[in-house]
Amino acid sequence: MQVLNSTGQSYPFTVTVVMPAYNEAHGIAAVVERVRDALPDAEILVVDDASTDATGAAAAAAGARVERHPANRGNGAAVKTGIRRATGDVVLLMDADGQMDPRYIPAILDGIADGYDMVVGARTRDTQGDSLPRRLGNRALDALGGYLVETEVRDLTSGYRAMRREIIMEYIHLLPNRYSYPTTSTLALLKGGHGVGFVTIEGKRRGGGQSGQKLMRNGIRFGLIILRIISLFAPLRVYFPVAVLMFSLGLLSWLLNMFLLEPARGLYIPNSALLLFVGSIIIFLFGLLAEQLAALRFQRHER
The missing domain is CATH 3.90.550.10 (Spore Coat Polysaccharide Biosynthesis Protein SpsA; Chain A)
Structure with missing residues (x-):
């Protein structure tokens, strides 16, 4: 009606x-x-x-x-x-x-x-x-x-x-x-x-x-x-920017340590930079996994 x-x-x-x-x-x-x-x-x-x-x-x-x-x-x-x-x-x-x-x-x-x-x-x-x-x-x-x-x-x-x-x-x-x-x-x-x-x-x-x-x-x-x-x-819209930010902060920490804080130690990576590098990789991988799960959800819906 x-x-x-x-x-x-x-x-x-x-x-x-x-x-x-x-x-x-x-x-x-x-x-x-x-x-x-x-x-x-x-x-x-x-x-x-x-x-x-x-x-x-x-x-x-x-x-x-x-x-x-x-x-x-x-x-x-x-x-x-x-x-x-x-x-x-x-x-x-x-x-x-x-x-x-x-x-x-x-x-x-x-x-x-x-x-x-x-x-x-x-x-x-x-x-x-x-x-x-x-x-x-x-x-x-x-x-x-x-x-x-x-x-x-x-x-x-x-x-x-x-x-x-x-x-x-x-x-x-x-x-x-x-x-x-x-x-x-x-x-x-x-x-x-x-x-x-x-x-x-x-x-x-x-x-x-x-x-x-x-x-x-x-x-x-x-x-x-x-x-x-x-x-x-769309998980990567959240996870990827966070991962990039953490990686950038880690890189900044490393460069500051290498050229300003402890130049005598050369390519030594400080713990703060190492943690940020590892954290960025983990967050990106979580986002990638979540993105794949979201894609599978839509595939089941379309079927």
């Missing part, structure tokens, strides 16, 4: 809108109604992550299908539950707190209709956070992610996105149970050779409550997740 949006445009696929929710009873009904207005024929699935208020009841009363976790598992775990339980060909992920404007849904789904496997609602630079440090942190993550996947990426932390369900199911085991599933899913699909598009949107500040994100803690977490994903899909 085709899905119609509020303008009467039809899509050649069915859509499930997945909204992870935790203690959002105060506003989730309004969010569900706005999404229903934008996509009258779509399935709206709210995953209640063991809320202590009436989030599930409010969502159900507004017309959403509700799946409830018996215990709080985290935002990412709720997203994974939603993807697994979705019935649509395309999964559209949205937060349940009203930050994401449903008026961008047609533009995001148009990207899927044009052939992309994932389309991300990329917030403008001045709406990527409530503070300058957070915006700068998101910008740094985008730059690091772009270097690692060798293509431009925008707003890696945006949770407003649509994706083909059959594609994301191939990588769902990589998504973390807490935050950072947007970062992981974007990089996983890009390194898997899938088409990822970006639609410019304007974000909103959170309407109620306080965000569970902590700038420093989650910035470090996002960076580690990026490195973990690249280690799975």
Whole structure:
């Protein structure tokens, strides 16, 4: 069955809108109604992550299908539950707190209709956070992610996105149970050779409550997740620069020792340089082995 949006445009696929929710009873009904207005024929699935208020009841009363976790598992775990339980060909992920404007849904789904496997609602630079440090942190993550996947990426932390369900199911085991599933899913699909598009949107500040994100803690977490994903899909992008840096430092240490510190000892290699040389070789070999394992993984997937 085709899905119609509020303008009467039809899509050649069915859509499930997945909204992870935790203690959002105060506003989730309004969010569900706005999404229903934008996509009258779509399935709206709210995953209640063991809320202590009436989030599930409010969502159900507004017309959403509700799946409830018996215990709080985290935002990412709720997203994974939603993807697994979705019935649509395309999964559209949205937060349940009203930050994401449903008026961008047609533009995001148009990207899927044009052939992309994932389309991300990329917030403008001045709406990527409530503070300058957070915006700068998101910008740094985008730059690091772009270097690692060798293509431009925008707003890696945006949770407003649509994706083909059959594609994301191939990588769902990589998504973390807490935050950072947007970062992981974007990089996983890009390194898997899938088409990822970006639609410019304007974000909103959170309407109620306080965000569970902590700038420093989650910035470090996002960076580690990026490195973990690249280690799975393109390890040499991480290991080779580190090996080159260590080898260069070892060479510098050797030259300084030979010409400035202890020239009388000639070609003697100091212990510091020797350790850096050996370490660079070991790291490069680890990266080469990991690269071969990644290649074997893709070969099995293609078969």
